[in-house]
Amino acid sequence: MKIDAFAALGLHPDLVKGTAAMGFTEPTPVQTRAIPPALAGGDVLGCAQTGGGKTAAFALPVLQRLMAAPKPGPRALVLVPTRELAAQVETSFRDCGRFAPVKVAVVMGGVGYHAQRQALAGGAQVVVATPGRLEDHIKQGSVRLDRIEVLVLDEADRMLDMGFLPAIKNIVGRLPKQRQTLLFSATLGPDIEKIASFALRGPQRIEISRPTTVAAGITQMVYPVASDQKTELLAALLGVAGLRSGLVFCRTKHGADRLAKRMHDRGFSIGVLHSGRTQGQRTSAMEDFRSGKTQVMIATDIAARGIDVREISHVVNFDVPRHPEDYVHRVGRTARAHGVGDAMTLMAPDEVSFLRDIEKFTGVVFPRAQLPGFPYGARSPHPPSRPHAPQPNRPHGRSFVQRKGRGRRP
Secondary structure (H helix, E strand, O other): OOOOOHHHHOOOHHHHHHHHHHHOOOOOOHHHHHHHHHHHHOOOEEEEOOOOOHHHHHHHHHHHHHHHOOOOOOEEEEOOOHHHHHHHHHHHHHHOOOOOOOOOEEOOOOOOHHHHHHHOOOOOOEEEEEEHHHHHHHHOOOOOOOOEEEEOOHHHHHOOOOOOOHHHHHHHOOOOOOOOEEEEEEOHHHHHHHHHHHHHHOOOEEEEOOOOOOOOEEEEEEEEOOOOHHHHHHHHHHHHHHOOOOOEEEOHHHHHHHHHHHHHHHHOOOEEOOOOOOHHHHHHHHHHHOOOOOOEEEEHHHHOOOOOOOOOOOOEEEHHHHHHHHHHHHHHOOOOHHOOOEEEEEOOOHHHHHHHHHHHOOOOOOOOOOOOOOOOOOOOOOOOOOOOOOOOOOOOOOOOOOEEEOOEOO
């Protein structure tokens, strides 16, 4: 498809120019299905796989609505669960609307109030906010919500996981009854349906793919290993993986800091992202990661949906996630928008049950793999199983593994 595929969806020429400047050549499935009903003014309830381009799916219709009748002041509100996602959504609005005269303000914790008040008072039409900080501004009287025409609830399931339901109800109760609402979530469980019941009116339901699946371009592999050998195995894997940009997930912020120090001592260029870092540290870490200054970002699940870097070649679960949904969200950081990537999980003996839950949830039994020559076991210089022939060379650094079995349905 050509660039005019976006024009065929009914988008304004200036927004089509914006998509072209961003390098978009064709709409993703969620954009194809969500943009037309959103442009028509209807409510949308969307379930879309992480990395499918859903931010543009709501940003473009919102921008078009605001361009149709320009006037200052908050007219669109986008609620998101984390600061990282708030920054990502702001960037998407600015990129999509680079040829449109629309101002965006970000309201989130971890930074001072003064600049946010200035942005709100300066005529911003789009407010991208985390629920807690928005409630603070409401109490202080620094934001008006009585003229909001469009509400977007992004990553609604994650907001529920983080306990934001009371805040969402409070904020929605302050908005005009006559408005458009667009809700996007990676899952459509009963709790999401509850939000839909009080926030949306007769929405167009869009479900792009099963929320239990990961992108087709992701090669998934599990590496059984003792807990005390995980760091050494991680360093060895990344050293031979053809790494361009790697995202490593730890379960806790203390574990992330500990692993970052160990990997830095082994000569890797490391960034760290978790809730214990200041907003300035997190912003700096993301800028270095996006620019390629650091090749490896070590993060907790706060980053599972908040990182938007197109060229992440590898995602590594240093700790097996305890919730299957978190696995899907983590590995969705690679193979963005129809790309390819590798997802590697380091599994200690006490994490086997977590991995089984993930396999049941996704419907796939992941291949087990070994790194040839790695000294598995306390005294054994070789992997403790029969060697296999090495795999043929492949473009993403996968030739170094020894594989046991193939991914299959349970």
